[in-house]
Amino acid sequence: MHRHQLENENIHKAFQFLDKDGDGFITRDDLGQVMLPYRIASEAAINEIIDDVDSNKDGKINYSEFKAMIKEEMREYAEKQRKLEF
Ligand SMILES: [Ca+2]
Numbered sequence: 001m002h003r004h005q006l007e008n009e010n011i012h013k014a015f016q017f018l019d020k021d022g023d024g025f026i027t028r029d030d031l032g033q034v035m036l037p038y039r040i041a042s043e044a045a046i047n048e049i050i051d052d053v054d055s056n057k058d059g060k061i062n063y064s065e066f067k068a069m070i071k072e073e074m075r076e077y078a079e080k081q082r083k084l085e086f
Pocket residue numbers: 019020021022023024025026027030
């Protein structure tokens with residue numbers, strides 16, 4: 001299997017995990033169910049995450065917005081790793 005395919009599959013799995021009611025969008029409610037019980041993030045932090053990632057401003061995160069966020073995170077991470085190497 002190609003590395004790229006594996007990457008997409010993992011992103012899709014993460015999306016499905018976060019989309020608790022399975023309607024194809026990650027909403028505040030979905031994130032709240034995942035994060036609030038474990039205190040991973042506060043309600044304010046969740047709102048911030050949604051605002052950040054929600055590029056078409058419909059108040060929820062669709063798969064392409066989610067994917068764009070992950071790719072951006074991975075790019076930043078790779079950059080940091082590269083800087084450490086030099
Ligand atoms: Ca949902």
